[in-house]
Each structure stands twice: as C-alpha cells, then as structure tokens.
Amino acid sequence: MGARADVLALYAFDLELRRAARVTTSPQTAEIRLAWWADAVDTMAANEAPPAHPVAQALSAAALRRRLPPQDLHRVIEARRQRLYGPPRSLVDAMSWADATHGLIASLAARILAPKADPAPAALAGRAEGLGALLAEGASVSGLREARDQALTAANQALVGWPAAGFPAAALATLARTAGPGRGASPTGRRVRLIWAVARGRI
Numbered sequence: 001m002g003a004r005a006d007v008l009a010l011y012a013f014d015l016e017l018r019r020a021a022r023v024t025t026s027p028q029t030a031e032i033r034l035a036w037w038a039d040a041v042d043t044m045a046a047n048e049a050p051p052a053h054p055v056a057q058a059l060s061a062a063a064l065r066r067r068l069p070p071q072d073l074h075r076v077i078e079a080r081r082q083r084l085y086g087p088p089r090s091l092v093d094a095m096s097w098a099d100a101t102h103g104l105i106a107s108l109a110a111r112i113l114a115p116k117a118d119p120a121p122a123a124l125a126g127r128a129e130g131l132g133a134l135l136a137e138g139a140s141v142s143g144l145r146e147a148r149d150q151a152l153t154a155a156n157q158a159l160v161g162w163p164a165a166g167f168p169a170a171a172l173a174t175l176a177r178t179a180g181p182g183r184g185a186s187p188t189g190r191r192v193r194l195i196w197a198v199a200r201g202r203i
Contacts (some may be wrong), residue, residue: 006062007109007168012055013037014105017080027084034081038074044071047167066112075100087139088095094141098130098151099123114166121158125170125203128152132176148176156202167201174203 020033050060079100088094106126110119128151176198
C-alpha cells in the first residue's frame, strides 16, 4: 500500500475519535467509544488481529508498515477524551491540546509521507490547525487568535525547504487562517484553499 492510503487511515482514525462526542448523548458514552479505540491500539501494538472495523484494520496495517508509535495514538485518544468535558480554559491548555491532537496527527502523517524529513514543521502546522478549530468552536481563551497566527507564521518559516512530498501533512492548517464562529468556508472554498496552499507550498 502507498503512503497516501496510510495517511488516509490515520486521518480516518482521528475522524472516528472526533465523532465520539458527536454521535453520543453523554461524555460517559463517548468515553466508551474512545476506550474501544484505546483497546484497538493495544491490540495493534501486540501484533494481534485488529477488530473487524475497516478503519481499525486500515490503521493497524499502516501502523505496522510505518512503525507508528502506539503511545502517540494513545496520546491523541486521551486528548480527545479530555475534550469531552469542555474546552481548554487557558492558552497553555489550548496549545497543549492542539499539539496532542492536530499537531500529533500532522506529525505522524509527515513521518509517513516524508520519513527522512523532520516532522516538526508539520507539528507546528497542526498546532495552528488545532487552535483554529478551537476558534471555530467559539472557545473563549485569551490570546487564542494571536497564538494561532504565531503558529502559522512559525510553521511557514519551518516549511521553507521542506520536502514537497510531506507538505500535505501540513496543508490543512491553511483552513485555520479564517477560523472563527460562523466563519467556516464552504466545501468548495476549503478545496480551493487547500489546492492553493499545496501549489504555493505555504499555509
């Protein structure tokens, strides 16, 4: 399987974690879904057959091929679990959450797409993406917008000279530029922004 398929498996895993809060009626029920994914990651780490779930099976294969650390996947799950009980209350907490979710997923995607490159630029882009997600949800954290802008600037500086093959791991952060309550772009607008970011090699 190619790198693209493995990255899609990683993003599908993250999407399943995000859905946990959307398709359940209480944080406790969502925790059960997240615990299922934690058990699935443990199964993968033990080289046992993954659960009969298409995303779990695809992620297991990708994790084996790309040697994705199970502790990183667990870190994403735990950050999503903490988010079930409300948004971060401080800028430090917001940045920590963004790094452990969007930032870590972007970093893992970069390791798949450009295994010889430093994944730090993608992690910075993921931080910006995560902070933008909090802004879009209306999180009221002082300094959040400024931190998003700083992360975008730092990521663009770090991306100079970075392998083009790895850029898709950082590209989603371009959608964070206009993030805010009620300011979400249309699906067409999102595609245009992503295409333009990839064409320029900048977020």
